[in-house]
Amino acid sequence: MRLLVAALCVLWLPFEASAVDLLNGRLINKRCALCHGTFGQGAPGPNSPRIAGLPKDYLIEILNDFISGKRDSEAMVMASGLNSLTEQDIHDVAAYLSEIDLRNDPRFVIPAASGDAEAGETLFMGECRRGCHQRDGYGTPRKGVPPLAGQHTAYLVYSIKGFQARERVHDDDPEDPTFDPLSDSQIADLVAFVSSLDTPTAPRYAELPEIELQTVMAPTTRTAIRIDDVVQTxxxxxxxxxxxxxxxxxxxxxxxxxxxxxxxxxxxxxxxxxxxxxxxxxxxxxxxxxxxxxxxxxxxxxxxxxxxxxxxxxxxxxxxxxxxxxxxxxxxxxxxxxxxxxxxxxxxxxxxxxxxxxxxxxxxxx
Ligand code: HEC
Incomplete structure (x- = not known):
């Protein structure tokens, strides 16, 4: 029996990425930057979520969801050549993005959203904090729970609406009812509170991950958009x-x-x-x-x-x-x-x- 378990473990062993190659991650991120910005900072509105600082495993999961079609964004898949990235590429770009910490960077602070932040706090402390997104709103990366603080308000609203409509899956549960009782104004209150969490305490400029220079291996796929250094623009x-x-x-x-x-x-x-x-x-x-x-x-x-x-x-x-x-x-x-x-x-x-x-x-x- 023990042998069988051991054998199963070997079979089920997830893809074991070799050492992360941050340079490869940076090169791939150039394609992501077309829509998410060089720092993965995203932009206001529902079309450019912040992807910097998301937990690595969460990023890998999401990218695979976009590749499999579980989440739908054809433009993103094509423009970033996601379909033709290897598992190693996905690990590299996820590692690269997860290392970018935009907290406390005055350039990227999420502005306070309109809504009753106090009422939102009550909702947040009741539902979102427990063991998951945490009191400070920055999630539990170890468990793959993403931060909400620092995410663009309109994207949070768009996501919650997606969960309510069952177009998106929350907490790995296709029938998760967390958001069902929330009215639009309660959603506004909730995100108003979340927007207040991204307040700089010790301002500093974020830096892109340091890369040890090694042989440059550009991810070359014929289907992907290419952004060359020589013709950066x-x-x-x-x-x-x-x-x-x-x-x-x-x-x-x-x-x-x-x-x-x-x-x-x-x-x-x-x-x-x-x-x-x-x-x-x-x-x-x-x-x-x-x-x-x-x-x-x-x-x-x-x-x-x-x-x-x-x-x-x-x-x-x-x-x-x-x-x-x-x-x-x-x-x-x-x-x-x-x-x-x-x-x-x-x-x-x-x-x-x-x-x-x-x-x-x-x-x-x-
Ligand atoms: C053509 C524009 C475009 C490009 C290029 C692009 N994305 Fe996106 N991305 C989007 C849009 C739009 C969404 C929102 C889709 C949605 O949630 O319905 C999104 C959503 C995401 C999300 C989900 C965020 C969340 O919290 O759920 C992640 C993660 C992401 N992109 C990562 C990447 C990475 C990594 C790359 C590069 C390999 C990339 N994207 C390239 C447009 C793009």
């Missing part, structure tokens, strides 16, 4: 096998229309040159704009006008491979220049553009 993805230019262009137009992003311009660079008798590799540039959101963002800070209209280029490289290329807009997540609602608009614009690019690369059928 560019995100690009090849057209997938079997997707031709016309498929890509159609798919991009379709997705843009679905997202209410208007295609406001198209420049057929190589075709125009061909008319003058000059032959160059294929290149066309597509411009997108959501006029209302753009004007909102620019009203807040004219600098952002430099990024508008948003562009995606379709270009052929020397080997005849077609690529979709756009500016790496992670600086829109990283900047501290727009606040609140407008930051949400910026993040949305960034993610919509990525979605259009991914639709093009995969030639998505409607």
């Amino acid at each position: 560019v995100a690009r993805i090849p057209l997938q096998w079997g997707v031709d230019r016309q498929d890509a262009i159609k798919a991009m137009s379709r997705r843009a229309a679905e997202l209410d992003m208007k295609m406001i311009g198209r420049q057929d660079v190589s075709d125009d040159l061909a008319k003058q008798g000059i032959t160059v590799p294929y290149m066309a540039i597509f411009q997108y704009c959501d006029a209302f959101e753009s004007s909102e963002i620019v009203a807040n800070n004219p600098t952002f006008a430099a990024y508008m209209p948003c562009r995606i280029a379709l270009v052929e490289d020397a080997e005849g491979q077609d690529w979709l290329v756009m500016m790496n807009l992670d600086m829109l997540v990283n900047h501290r220049l727009v606040e609140g609602q407008r930051a949400t608009a910026v993040i949305r614009a960034n993610q919509q553009l990525l979605e259009i690019m991914i639709a093009g690369a995969t030639g998505e059928e409607p």
Whole structure:
């Protein structure tokens, strides 16, 4: 019997990651930074949760849930190439992110949310504190319980709504009733209290994990968006096998229309040159704009006008491979220049553009 148990243990032994490679984690995190920011700090609104400082095992579990489709975010899976990451890659990026501690960093403090924080405290102490998210709201990493303090308020609300609707699983229990009795205003109170927990006591700037330099092994997958150091500001993805230019262009137009992003311009660079008798590799540039959101963002800070209209280029490289290329807009997540609602608009614009690019690369059928 003992032997059998021993044998089972061996069989059930979870994936044993070899030593964590933080450099690999940092390279992979560049793709995550497209939407979550360089520090994994996320942004206000429901589309860019904070992922820095989440417990490593919790991160691994979530990433596997996104890969298996248990949680759904196609743009995230494609843009980060999650499907093609190895288990080691996932361990590395999870370890990297879990080491980033944003607590007490005045740049990343969660602003106090509106709601009755005192009433929220009572709810929190009754339900959330017990052995799980803890009195300080920073969770129990050892048990894989994530912090709530430091998470963006709108994302917490979005998550709680997801638990109520059983679209997301809370506490590993698909029927977990914790949030069922909560009204919208109680949810607001609860997150108002949680937002008050992320108050700096000893301000300091967070640092990215230190990396011992070793052989650089970039995670190379053909399906993933690549962000190269030499062209730091560019995100690009090849057209997938079997997707031709016309498929890509159609798919991009379709997705843009679905997202209410208007295609406001198209420049057929190589075709125009061909008319003058000059032959160059294929290149066309597509411009997108959501006029209302753009004007909102620019009203807040004219600098952002430099990024508008948003562009995606379709270009052929020397080997005849077609690529979709756009500016790496992670600086829109990283900047501290727009606040609140407008930051949400910026993040949305960034993610919509990525979605259009991914639709093009995969030639998505409607
Ligand atoms: C295209 C944008 C995009 C990219 C790139 C991206 N994510 Fe996300 N991520 C999202 C969005 C949007 C959500 C929220 C989805 C939801 O909860 O429904 C999310 C949610 C998450 C969550 C869940 C947080 C929680 O508390 O439940 C984790 C963890 C996460 N992402 C990690 C990563 C990692 C690690 C990478 C890089 C390997 C990455 N993401 C790349 C957009 C992105």
